Amino acid sequence: MTTTPVPPQVPSHENPAALLQGRALGKQYHRGESANTVLRGVDIDIHAGDFTVIMGASGAGKSTLLYVLSGMDRPTGGEVRYRGARVDDLGERAMARLRAEEFGFVFQQPNLVGNLTLLENVTLAGYVGGGRDAGVVRQESERLLDRMHIAHAAHRLPSQVSGGEAQRAAIARAVINHPGILFADEPTGALNRRNSDDVLDLLSELNQGGQSVLMVTHDVRAAVRANRVLYLRDGELLGEALLGTYRPDESKGRETSLAAWLAEMGW
Ligand SMILES: Nc1ncnc2c1ncn2[C@@H]1O[C@H](COP(=O)(O)OP(=O)(O)OP(=O)(O)O)[C@@H](O)[C@H]1O
Numbered sequence: 001m002t003t004t005p006v007p008p009q010v011p012s013h014e015n016p017a018a019l020l021q022g023r024a025l026g027k028q029y030h031r032g033e034s035a036n037t038v039l040r041g042v043d044i045d046i047h048a049g050d051f052t053v054i055m056g057a058s059g060a061g062k063s064t065l066l067y068v069l070s071g072m073d074r075p076t077g078g079e080v081r082y083r084g085a086r087v088d089d090l091g092e093r094a095m096a097r098l099r100a101e102e103f104g105f106v107f108q109q110p111n112l113v114g115n116l117t118l119l120e121n122v123t124l125a126g127y128v129g130g131g132r133d134a135g136v137v138r139q140e141s142e143r144l145l146d147r148m149h150i151a152h153a154a155h156r157l158p159s160q161v162s163g164g165e166a167q168r169a170a171i172a173r174a175v176i177n178h179p180g181i182l183f184a185d186e187p188t189g190a191l192n193r194r195n196s197d198d199v200l201d202l203l204s205e206l207n208q209g210g211q212s213v214l215m216v217t218h219d220v221r222a223a224v225r226a227n228r229v230l231y232l233r234d235g236e237l238l239g240e241a242l243l244g245t246y247r248p249d250e251s252k253g254r255e256t257s258l259a260a261w262l263a264e265m266g267w
């Protein structure tokens with residue numbers, strides 16, 4: 001594992017190779033006279049094919065950074081570029097379209113539609129997002145549920161499956177439109193260890209298949225899936241650790257060295 005302070009990133013137009021870029025990202029919340037500064041000039045490059053993790057204490061601004069990078073929220077300063085094109089200033093419709101077509105999202109809670117089966121939840125996202133033939137979407141949804149090891153539960157409602165199964169369906173829904181980036185905010189935060197490992201295995205598998213992943217987590221066991229971990233403190237990126245590609249037989253050693261680095265960062 002190599003660790004460095006995050007070096008100043010070159011201006012985005014000089015580094016078109018990065019898939020997603022934030023430059024001088026700021027986020028302030030105003031309440032009456034007082035302002036709460038949550039992001040303080042974050043420069044960040046997310047590279048295609050990477051499994052990137054953001055860590056940091058509660059309240060450090062991790063979710064805010066993820067939302068601003070993914071177009072779920074707007075920065076109050078700086079800019080976001082996706083595949084080289086500026087996106088933070090898009091209108092609402094164009095932004096919604098970018099999110100639907102290019103980004104996938106997984107949260108702590110699966111947030112499935114309660115009166116649709118797992119399969120219907122996935123196909124619905126496919127119909128809305130991709131502009132593809134319904135039969136193709138349905139076939140791919142079935143294949144994805146199989147790959148997520150929940151084919152047996154395809155025709156059950158979210159209330160009839162376990163939390164882990166529901167979260168796996170949420171991952172299938174998030175990748176049905178082949179997103180350029182899969183964003184995950186504490187995707188294992190509500191799961192027990194076994195379900196959490198299952199979900200992480202799926203994320204690793206997707207990443208090994210070329211899916212770029214950007215995940216926020218508090219859990220070192222989850223973070224070692226990444227090849228790159230960034231540490232955020234009080235709205236500033238303090239450093240990064242490069243872990244190399246994940247291998248299950250190395251996870252204990254990765255956890256130990258990552259935990260030591262996090263302690264250095266003041267975690
Ligand atoms: N809509 C909002 N209005 C005002 N302040 C907000 C809003 N959303 C977040 N904040 C504040 O911004 C700061 C960062 O919040 P954020 O949710 O990004 O932290 P986090 O690192 O994801 O924390 P956690 O690990 O607890 O999820 C917090 O102090 C929070 O109270």
Ligand SMILES: [Mg+2]
Nearest residue numbers: 062063064185
């Ligand atoms: Mg958060």
